[in-house]
Amino acid sequence: MAPTRREFLIIAGLSAIGAACPPLGRIIAKETTSSRDSLLGAPGSVPALKAKRWAMVVDTRKCWDDCTDCITACHNAHNVPAIGNPKHEVKWIWTERFENVFPAESHTRIHEVVRKQPIPVLCNHCDNPPCVRVCPTGATFRRTDGIVMMDSHRCIGCKICLAACPFGARSINFVNPRPFIRKLNLDFPTRSKGVIEKCNFCEERLARGIRPACVMACPEKALVFGDVDNPRSKVRQILDSNFSIRRRAELGTKPQVYYIL
Amino acid sequence: MLEKALTGSRRYGSWMAILLALFGMGIYFYLRQLEYGLGLTGMSRDVSWGLYTAQFTFIDGIAASAVMLILPYYLHDYKAFGRITVLGMFLAIAAVVMCMTFVFVNLGQPARVLYVMFYPSLTSVLFWDMVVLSVYLVLNIVTGWTILSSDKNGVPPPVWVKPLIYLSIPWAIIIQTMAAFIYSGLPGRSFWLTAIMAPRFLATAFASGPALLILLCFVLRRFGGFDAGRDAIQAMAKIVTYAFLTSIFFVLVELWTVFYSQVPDDMEHYRFLFVGLEGYNTIAHGMTVAVIAAAAALVLLINPRTRKKDSFLAVACVLVFLSLWFEKGLGLLVTGFVPSPLGHITRYTPTGPEVAIAIGVWAMGFLIITVLYKIFLSVREAAELD
Numbered sequence: 001m002a003p004t005r006r007e008f009l010i011i012a013g014l015s016a017i018g019a020a021c022p023p024l025g026r027i028i029a030k031e032t033t034s035s036r037d038s039l040l041g042a043p044g045s046v047p048a049l050k051a052k053r054w055a056m057v058v059d060t061r062k063c064w065d066d067c068t069d070c071i072t073a074c075h076n077a078h079n080v081p082a083i084g085n086p087k088h089e090v091k092w093i094w095t096e097r098f099e100n101v102f103p104a105e106s107h108t109r110i111h112e113v114v115r116k117q118p119i120p121v122l123c124n125h126c127d128n129p130p131c132v133r134v135c136p137t138g139a140t141f142r143r144t145d146g147i148v149m150m151d152s153h154r155c156i157g158c159k160i161c162l163a164a165c166p167f168g169a170r171s172i173n174f175v176n177p178r179p180f181i182r183k184l185n186l187d188f189p190t191r192s193k194g195v196i197e198k199c200n201f202c203e204e205r206l207a208r209g210i211r212p213a214c215v216m217a218c219p220e221k222a223l224v225f226g227d228v229d230n231p232r233s234k235v236r237q238i239l240d241s242n243f244s245i246r247r248r249a250e251l252g253t254k255p256q257v258y259y260i261l
Numbered sequence: 262m263l264e265k266a267l268t269g270s271r272r273y274g275s276w277m278a279i280l281l282a283l284f285g286m287g288i289y290f291y292l293r294q295l296e297y298g299l300g301l302t303g304m305s306r307d308v309s310w311g312l313y314t315a316q317f318t319f320i321d322g323i324a325a326s327a328v329m330l331i332l333p334y335y336l337h338d339y340k341a342f343g344r345i346t347v348l349g350m351f352l353a354i355a356a357v358v359m360c361m362t363f364v365f366v367n368l369g370q371p372a373r374v375l376y377v378m379f380y381p382s383l384t385s386v387l388f389w390d391m392v393v394l395s396v397y398l399v400l401n402i403v404t405g406w407t408i409l410s411s412d413k414n415g416v417p418p419p420v421w422v423k424p425l426i427y428l429s430i431p432w433a434i435i436i437q438t439m440a441a442f443i444y445s446g447l448p449g450r451s452f453w454l455t456a457i458m459a460p461r462f463l464a465t466a467f468a469s470g471p472a473l474l475i476l477l478c479f480v481l482r483r484f485g486g487f488d489a490g491r492d493a494i495q496a497m498a499k500i501v502t503y504a505f506l507t508s509i510f511f512v513l514v515e516l517w518t519v520f521y522s523q524v525p526d527d528m529e530h531y532r533f534l535f536v537g538l539e540g541y542n543t544i545a546h547g548m549t550v551a552v553i554a555a556a557a558a559l560v561l562l563i564n565p566r567t568r569k570k571d572s573f574l575a576v577a578c579v580l581v582f583l584s585l586w587f588e589k590g591l592g593l594l595v596t597g598f599v600p601s602p603l604g605h606i607t608r609y610t611p612t613g614p615e616v617a618i619a620i621g622v623w624a625m626g627f628l629i630i631t632v633l634y635k636i637f638l639s640v641r642e643a644a645e646l647d
Contacts, residue, residue: 087305136387157369162309166449174300193298194369251448
């Protein structure tokens with residue numbers, strides 16, 4: 001049904017007001033963000049961090065047994081739901097034992113310190129990612145700077161990427177995750193049920209010139225993030241001066257998370 | 262011809278009513294799954310595929326097995342199969358529709374299913390599987406329907422249908438190969454990462470499909486007044502026997518490679534499959550039953566005296582069907598996920614709603630088979646009266 005002259009004028013008037021004050025919405029949104037997230041600043045205020053090839057170094061020697069700071073920071077920043085049921089769990093970064101992370105390198109005589117050491121695990125942002133290869137809709141894709149991304153709006157929830165990932169880095173939302181989000185971060189989208197999610201190397205923070213949440217949260221600087229193609233970057237300096245290994249490198253996925261044990 | 266499915270005996274009516282009721286139950290539980298999410302099923306972060314995908318793999322083989330009737334009849338002029346090739350095509354139609362439905366109910370965001378076609382990803386086996394299954398469905402609908410229509414009118418089938426039938430022969434091989442490639446191309450899943458996956462899938466397909474077809478022929482003879490002919494049934498029985506033996510040989514070859522090479526990761530999965538790991542042995546129990554059923558079926562099939570007796574043959578076909586349903590279904594699927602890439606052992610138990618949805622899809626499949634076979638019988642009856 002066509003609007004009457006009166007209805008048309010009301011709609012047109014309201015639209016004009018809306019168009020005239022776009023910052024209003026931003027102001028309202030900004031006021032409701034938590035103080036922690038206001039550290040992020042508005043997009044564009046700081047130049048974005050760019051790299052030819054993003055990578056991470058995890059120095060597990062610096063990890064404490066009960067420390068979960070990186071996990072908390074990541075999961076809060078990305079609205080990762082805290083689902084109690086381990087079968088339906090969603091996780092972006094978590095810790096595992098040596099024998100689970102490096103099954104091929106594990107043996108009975110391994111040093112006790114290494115054996116008991118909690119090892120942070122996350123998406124390896126592989127150079128040759130099988131998850132991207134198998135995805136039937138292109139919902140998961142690799143950026144030129146190496147970040148393996150998820151488009152939650154494209155994902156159909158077929159779960160073949162969960163089968164394809166050799167690192168168990170992916171989770172699917174078996175139930176609606178929103179009621180399980182502890183503290184909502186309005187700067188980052190929430191997800192719906194039925195879609196896959198995983199670590200995104202904090203691409204939303206990099207765009208604002210800020211390093212990943214887990215890296216900044218680590219009290220011991222055990223996580224280092226940077227451009228592995230740049231010889232002067234911190235990650236490169238660490239890799240040049242230490243012996244490092246990667247998870248299941250024999251599979252040829254070329255993981256870009258390096259471990260120093 | 263479709264109207265012939267609307268009339269029938271009382272028994273036909275009540276059979277259809279039962280199937281419709283089961284199908285309705287499946288829809289009811291599917292709507293609940295749609296609302297709540299896949300959390301309603303027994304699937305988990307570690308075992309992220311379950312009963313649905315297991316049915317898909319198994320039934321994909323049933324669909325491909327139509328080629329075992331078409332090839333001997335059209336390429337080698339084996340006349341005995343002439344009466345039943347249409348039955349094979351119709352079975353393939355029902356099976357492909359079931360396959361697609363099982364993929365669909367497994368999706369977390371089913372409303373987006375057509376994204377596979379809108380945003381095709383040429384490196385994705387799942388995309389290609391959807392393509393080849395759709396083509397195979399169309400091929401079987403067109404060829405089956407055209408041949409039956411010609412039969413009805415008492416004329417030979419049109420010439421253009423022959424090339425389509427020839428095309429459906431390699432196409433059947435393609436759909437099973439593609440289904441196997443979904444599994445065998447994943448770098449982190451050593452249990453599936455084997456080149457023999459596609460040959461194994463084909464062997465089990467050519468055993469389970471014809472076994473089901475023999476059983477359906479027995480049902481048609483008993484309740485539908487249609488005799489497929491002794492030669493046709495015995496020829497299918499031989500196909501089942503050889504295909505089943507081949508599939509068992511393939512499994513043994515796999516076992517030898519795994520346990521002689523003694524690569525720990527590979528052995529771990531097979532240990533889980535046959536004896537269980539860390540007290541999780543439900544799949545191993547199922548496998549034990551499957552192995553016993555397979556052994557019994559082999560005895561009945563290899564011995565010509567039992568194979569040639571319809572009653573024993575029927576039992577053997579049921580055993581082959583059930584044994585492969587588990588081995589190629591939940592056995593193959595869950596074992597691929599346990600232990601997980603991080604070495605964890607997570608139990609998978611299908612939930613009530615999940616089983617109900619699977620039963621609903623099976624009922625839908627049987628509805629399609631019943632309707633198509635009813636049409637087939639009515640056309641044959643009318644043709645014989647003329």
